[in-house]
Amino acid sequence: MPTYNYKCKDCGLSYSIELSLAEKDSYQPECPDCQSCDVFQTFNRVGVLGGSKTGDVSGCSVSSCPSSCSSCD
Numbered sequence: 001m002p003t004y005n006y007k008c009k010d011c012g013l014s015y016s017i018e019l020s021l022a023e024k025d026s027y028q029p030e031c032p033d034c035q036s037c038d039v040f041q042t043f044n045r046v047g048v049l050g051g052s053k054t055g056d057v058s059g060c061s062v063s064s065c066p067s068s069c070s071s072c073d
């Protein structure tokens with residue numbers, strides 16, 4: 001299941017949540033700390049900068065990957 005990263009504009013909390021594509025469609029981002037709805041999605045490219053592995057397609061297949069998927073370019 002893809003993991004999405006969010007950051008709260010109000011308190012600065014960064015958090016991640018696992019959502020299926022269907023859940024992502026209806027998910028209303030809300031800060032788990034201050035319950036603010038002023039939350040935006042961030043993309044953590046952990047592992048990419050390290051360059052330890054290329055071609056990692058875990059959690060992402062071509063047929064189901066949305067264009068916004070953070071794990072593929």
Ligand SMILES: [Zn+2]
Pocket residue numbers: 008009010011012013031032033034035036
């Ligand atoms: Zn917050």
